Amino acid sequence: MTDLLDEAARLRRGLSDDVGDRVVESLYTDAARIAGTSVDRDDARARLTVDRALDRVLTHRVWGFVAMGVLFFGVFWFTIAGAAVPSDLLYVLLVENGHAWLRGIFDAVGSPWWLTGLLVDGVYLATAWVVAVMLPPMAIFFPLFTLLEDFGYLPRVAFNLDRLFARSGAHGKQALTMMMGYGCNAAGVTATRIIDSRRERLIAIITNNFSICNGRWPTLILMGTIFVGAVVPPALAGFVAAGSVVAVVIVGIGVTLAVSWSLSRTVLRGESSVYSLELPPYRPPQIWRTLYTSIIDRTLKVLRRALVMAAPAGAVIWLIGNVHLGDASVAAHLVTALSPLGWVIGLNGVILLAYLVAVPANEIIIPTIVMLTLTLGANTLGAAPGVMLELGDDAQIGTVLVTAGGWTLLTAVNLMLFTLLHNPCSTTVLTIWHETRSVRWTTLATLLPLGLGFAVCALTAGVARLLGWA
Amino acid sequence: MAAPLPTPGVGPSPEQEPAGACASCALAPSSARLARLGLAPGRYDHVVALAGNPNTGKSTVFNALTGLRQHVGNWAGKTVARAEGGFSYGGTAYRIVDLPGTYSLLSTSTDEDVARDVLLFGRPDVVVVVVDATRLERNLPLVLQIRQITGRVVVALNLVDEARRHGITVDTRHLTRELGVPVVATAARRNEGLPELLAAIAQVATTDDPPKPLRLIHHDPALERAVADLAAQVEARFPGVPNSRWVALRLLEGDAGIEEAVRSGTLGELATPREAA
Numbered sequence: 001m002t003d004l005l006d007e008a009a010r011l012r013r014g015l016s017d018d019v020g021d022r023v024v025e026s027l028y029t030d031a032a033r034i035a036g037t038s039v040d041r042d043d044a045r046a047r048l049t050v051d052r053a054l055d056r057v058l059t060h061r062v063w064g065f066v067a068m069g070v071l072f073f074g075v076f077w078f079t080i081a082g083a084a085v086p087s088d089l090l091y092v093l094l095v096e097n098g099h100a101w102l103r104g105i106f107d108a109v110g111s112p113w114w115l116t117g118l119l120v121d122g123v124y125l126a127t128a129w130v131v132a133v134m135l136p137p138m139a140i141f142f143p144l145f146t147l148l149e150d151f152g153y154l155p156r157v158a159f160n161l162d163r164l165f166a167r168s169g170a171h172g173k174q175a176l177t178m179m180m181g182y183g184c185n186a187a188g189v190t191a192t193r194i195i196d197s198r199r200e201r202l203i204a205i206i207t208n209n210f211s212i213c214n215g216r217w218p219t220l221i222l223m224g225t226i227f228v229g230a231v232v233p234p235a236l237a238g239f240v241a242a243g244s245v246v247a248v249v250i251v252g253i254g255v256t257l258a259v260s261w262s263l264s265r266t267v268l269r270g271e272s273s274v275y276s277l278e279l280p281p282y283r284p285p286q287i288w289r290t291l292y293t294s295i296i297d298r299t300l301k302v303l304r305r306a307l308v309m310a311a312p313a314g315a316v317i318w319l320i321g322n323v324h325l326g327d328a329s330v331a332a333h334l335v336t337a338l339s340p341l342g343w344v345i346g347l348n349g350v351i352l353l354a355y356l357v358a359v360p361a362n363e364i365i366i367p368t369i370v371m372l373t374l375t376l377g378a379n380t381l382g383a384a385p386g387v388m389l390e391l392g393d394d395a396q397i398g399t400v401l402v403t404a405g406g407w408t409l410l411t412a413v414n415l416m417l418f419t420l421l422h423n424p425c426s427t428t429v430l431t432i433w434h435e436t437r438s439v440r441w442t443t444l445a446t447l448l449p450l451g452l453g454f455a456v457c458a459l460t461a462g463v464a465r466l467l468g469w470a
Numbered sequence: 471m472a473a474p475l476p477t478p479g480v481g482p483s484p485e486q487e488p489a490g491a492c493a494s495c496a497l498a499p500s501s502a503r504l505a506r507l508g509l510a511p512g513r514y515d516h517v518v519a520l521a522g523n524p525n526t527g528k529s530t531v532f533n534a535l536t537g538l539r540q541h542v543g544n545w546a547g548k549t550v551a552r553a554e555g556g557f558s559y560g561g562t563a564y565r566i567v568d569l570p571g572t573y574s575l576l577s578t579s580t581d582e583d584v585a586r587d588v589l590l591f592g593r594p595d596v597v598v599v600v601v602d603a604t605r606l607e608r609n610l611p612l613v614l615q616i617r618q619i620t621g622r623v624v625v626a627l628n629l630v631d632e633a634r635r636h637g638i639t640v641d642t643r644h645l646t647r648e649l650g651v652p653v654v655a656t657a658a659r660r661n662e663g664l665p666e667l668l669a670a671i672a673q674v675a676t677t678d679d680p681p682k683p684l685r686l687i688h689h690d691p692a693l694e695r696a697v698a699d700l701a702a703q704v705e706a707r708f709p710g711v712p713n714s715r716w717v718a719l720r721l722l723e724g725d726a727g728i729e730e731a732v733r734s735g736t737l738g739e740l741a742t743p744r745e746a747a
Contacts, residue, residue, distance in 0.1 A: 004707050004732055008721035011696040019693060020723050024576070024611075026688045031610035038645045039606050041638045196579055280525045281604065283632065286659060 051282055058153070059279075064160045071153070072249065075144045077242035079217075080225055083136035090135060094128040118318050126314025129367035130306045134218045138303065141217060142294040145182070150285035154179050159277060161253070166272050168257045169264025171200035173275060174207070178256060181211030185424055186431040188213075193435075199270045203260050205432055206445045209424045210256040212249060215306070215362030219419045220245050222366055226398035227412030244416065252420050255452065306363035313357055313364050314371075321375035332376055345454055346414035346461025350376065350405060355418075360426045365419070370397060373405040410464045414457045421453030504668055505558040506537025514556060514565040516675040519588055521616060522600035523609050524571030527628045529553075530658040531600050532568040535668075559668045564675070567594070573608075575615045576725075583727060589619055590713075591736065595675045598667070600626045603633035603640050603655070613649060614686060618716040621681030623651040624670045631657035650681045683713040696722055708738045 012019065057063050102124055106116040148154065158175035165174050173195050181188030188208040195201040212220065221241075229241035264270065320331040328336075331353065339349035354368040401407040423446045424432070433442045522528045532538070536555030553568040569588055570581040589597060599616055601609040606627075617623055627640055646653045652670040656663030674680065688694055700718035704711060711717065717737065720728040731737040 004703060005721070005729055007703055008700055008718075008724075008729075011700055012722050012724065015692055015696055015722065020576075022688060022690055022693060023719060023723065024574075026686060026690075027611045027614055029689075030614055030686060032607055034645065034648045035607035035610055038641045038648065039638060040641070041636070194581075278524060281632070289659075 054282060055156070055279065058156045059159050064156070068157060068160060069246065069250075071148065073242055073246050075141065075148070076221070076245045077238055078144060079137050079141045080221055080229075080241050080245075081238050082140045083221070084225070086136040086139075087132060090132040094132050095125070098128055099125055114322075117322060118315055122314040122316075122318025123311045124314070126310045126317060126364065126367055126371060127307050129370065130310040130364055131303070133222065133366050134306055134363060135299070135303060137218050137221050138214070138299045139295060142214075142299050143291050146290045146294040147285045147287070150283065150290055152280045152282045155277065155279050159279060162277065164257055165260065168261035169270070169272050170203045170207075170257075170260040171195045171197065171273055171275070172277060174200070174204040174256075174260070177204050177208060178211045178253075181208045181213060183214060185209055185211065185213045185428040189428060189431045189435055197270070197273050199264075199268045200273065202436065202441055203263050203268055205435060206263065206441070206448060207256045207259050209428065209445065209449045210252045210259070210420065212252060212420060213362065213425075215425065216365075216419050217245075218363070219365050220248055220416055222397075223412045223416050223419075226401075227407075227409055228416075230398065231409065248416050248420050251417070255421065259448070259452075306361060309358075309361035310364045310367065313360075313368060316357055317368060317371050317375070321372070329376075331372060335372075335376060344461065345418070345457035346410050346464065347418060347457065348405065348407075348411065351411075351415060351418075355422065359423075362419075362425050369405075370400065373401060376404075410461060410469065414460055417460065418453050418457055421449050421456055423447070423450040503559075504535070504664070506535070514563040516562065516564050516595040517592070518564050518566045518596045518598060518671060518675070519592065519594035520566060520568045520598050520600065521585060521589065521612070522569075522571055522626075522628075523573055523602065523605075523612055526571070526600045526602040526609065527658050528568055528571060528600045531598070531626060531628065531656070531667075532566065534658050534661055534664055535566055560672055562672065562675070564671070567592075572612065574612060575619075576723075586727065589616060590740070591731070593620075593740065595622060596671050597623045598626055598671065599623060600628050600658075603627050603630045604636055604638055606640060614684065617649060617651065617684035618686060618719075619683060619713050621651065621683055622674050622677075623649075623681075624667065624674055625649060625651060625653040626658075626663075626667055627653055627655045628658055630655045631660060631662065650684065683716060685715060693722075704737075707732075708740070711737060711740050713740075 016022075058067050060067075099120065102120050103116065106120055154176070157179060158172070161175040161178075162172040165172050174192075176194065177188050177191045180191040185208050188211060189205050192201050192204040192208070195204055224241040224244040225237075228244040229237035232240045264272070317331075320334065321329050323330050325333060334353050334356075335349035337349070338352040342348040342350075342352050350372045351369055354365055354372055357368050358364045398407075401411075405411075423429070429442060429446050432445050433439070436442060436445075520528050520532055532553060532555065535557045537557070538553075538555050554565065555568075556563065556565050558564065567588060569585045572579075572582045572585045575582055575586040575589070588594070597616055597620060599613050601613060613623075613625060625645070627642060627645070630640070633640065640655070642653045642655050652674065654663055654667045654670050656667055658664070688697070697715055697718050700721060701714040704714040704717050704721075708714075717728060721732070728737070
């Protein structure tokens with residue numbers, strides 16, 4: 001069959017070097033002719049100028065970044081302000097009343113204490129917590145974010161960030177995979193398939209974890225609300241809380257760029273590729289459809305995942321809190337062992353244990369922390385071990401963490417930083433392995449963020465203690 | 471009442487439509503309804519490939535046809551993996567493959583290779599090219615390239631709602647004549663034009679005599695001679711290959727994928743008659 005190829009090569013030699021260009025040219029000439037005779041536009045100009053004016057602001061070298069900050073700040077502020085009331089309602093309904101009611105039923109049918117404990121105080125309570133803590137912010141945040149996406153704003157963000165990525169030796173499309181990561185890191189890692197160069201793709205995979213995912217937003221929002229927002233007068237609390245979340249996002253972008261830069265200067269050396277990014281037209285978002293799909297698809301999907309993870313985690317929490325080895329529970333032993341490390345990085349043993357329990361899903365960090373704190377700190381508050389205290393709202397979660405857990409503002413700030421900088425969840429790790437088929441890169445992608453988290457938290461803790469803030 | 475779609479190559483000659491088929495359409499119009507089969511089409515009769523530039527609404531069309539809810543976003547390149555689904559229309563089951571969005575089939579990236587291989591070697595029964603009505607000129611090169619490979623094409627002129635808002639009107643009848651295949655105006659987000667699109671898909675899928683692949687004339691005598699010369703040899707080597715001119719053109723440009731298909735002989739499979747699955 002090769003004679004055909006030889007013949008092609010012979011004929012090619014007889015042609016000018018720019019055959020490819022000629023072919024493309026005739027394609028475009030025909031396309032232009034057909035389009036010219038089929039399309040009729042009357043007032044197309046007016047519309048296009050609106051798009052252009054918007055783009056002039058949203059992709060401006062300076063104003064583009066300002067607009068980005070304001071838009072994301074607005075989204076978080078809405079989320080924080082809007083989630084407070086429904087969160088409290090769900091809390092009263094599911095955690096306080098639901099738990100007491102379920103416990104009553106179990107007692108009435110004479111279930112043994114350990115069964116009631118495992119199922120009601122463990123499994124049910126953990127899932128109820130997850131719903132109360134996660135559902136309201138997700139139901140507000142996802143639709144807002146999807147509306148921005150629908151409108152056509154995300155490619156503008158990519159456009160703004162492109163220069164920064166190129167300068168850090170990464171592919172401009174990494175800005176898009178980063179955006180995907182803000183929903184789910186596993187999805188973001190899969191999305192890196194749009195990057196052709198293996199070098200740049202690995203950079204995008206390794207740094208995707210610095211985009212805060214669905215599972216981590218609630219932790220940030222809650223910490224921002226009850227600790228950071230609380231240090232200013234109530235009138236400003238919402239703004240400061242939203243600002244603290246935006247600050248963590250910005251730190252995340254900074255870390256993404258810095259890590260990309262160091263990787264492309266060391267183990268993943270090379271030139272950054274050029275590509276063309278199409279800015280789509282701004283499209284009026286379809287509000288109802290967006291609400292529907294983002295609630296059904298994203299919110300409920302994430303919630304289901306959280307629940308599936310929370311139920312066994314609840315059982316684990318109850319078991320380690322109630323199975324005793326010697327004079328203390330397993331959880332107490334583990335917390336004692338982890339406490340020194342926790343102190344060094346400005347966190348505590350309970351938080352580190354929670355991160356161990358919550359490796360399968362970041363979603364359940366806060367419920368795990370609160371339940372562990374309550375189980376272990378219950379004695380100091382005079383309640384029976386394993387019995388949930390009555391917690392009314394977010395503020396009371398804060399009270400519990402402060403009184404029973406010994407939390408300070410430093411703990412909360414460092415937890416926010418650690419939320420950004422720690423190992424990816426097990427699903428993401430698995431996805432990274434699937435995409436890279438390399439144990440080496442998967443290990444790096446898992447341990448690098450964790451190492452950074454330890455370093456950054458130890459640094460802030462050290463500085464805060466040195467200056468006498470904590 | 472929408473005018474019947476002009477479909478070159480399947481002219482309304484009387485013996486073309488068996489009387490039974492027509493009678494059943496008229497008697498039981500409900501049998502021509504769309505049934506969305508989601509992910510698992512199971513048994514299927516025809517394969518439909520969905521191609522188009524990035525961000526023209528391919529995923530929206532895909533979702534509208536299959537009832538799936540693949541993530542849709544207003545940006546280019548968000549469909550990474552190839553998505554597949556199914557639907558049934560008029561009692562016939564279709565399997566539909568959503569290809570990554572590409573600007574061309576010139577094989578400059580993995581996406582373009584995937585799309586080209588599916589279109590050429592997958593030999594779908596119908597290729598639906600989703601086109602952005604507001605940017606027709608930029609979308610047409612891909613349509614023309616696909617038309618060079620196959621005549622089993624339906625053009626979905628999507629986003630006509632947006633075009634209307636921008637004061638742009640596209641003459642679909644004229645476009646149909648120019649491209650030699652059905653052009654259907656759609657606004658997939660609002661399910662506008664879907665019945666017409668389905669009818670056109672069904673018609674192209676079942677025809678035994680699709681339009682011939684498009685012959686683009688290159689205004690360069692030397693190139694024209696070389697293409698004609700090589701196309702003749704391609705046909706001599708692989709008798710019955712429907713798109714010999716396009717293959718010749720790709721070989722002249724040194725397309726590695728096509729050269730490989732020549733070497734391994736897979737190109738010859740294109741000549742075998744398609745099996746009605």
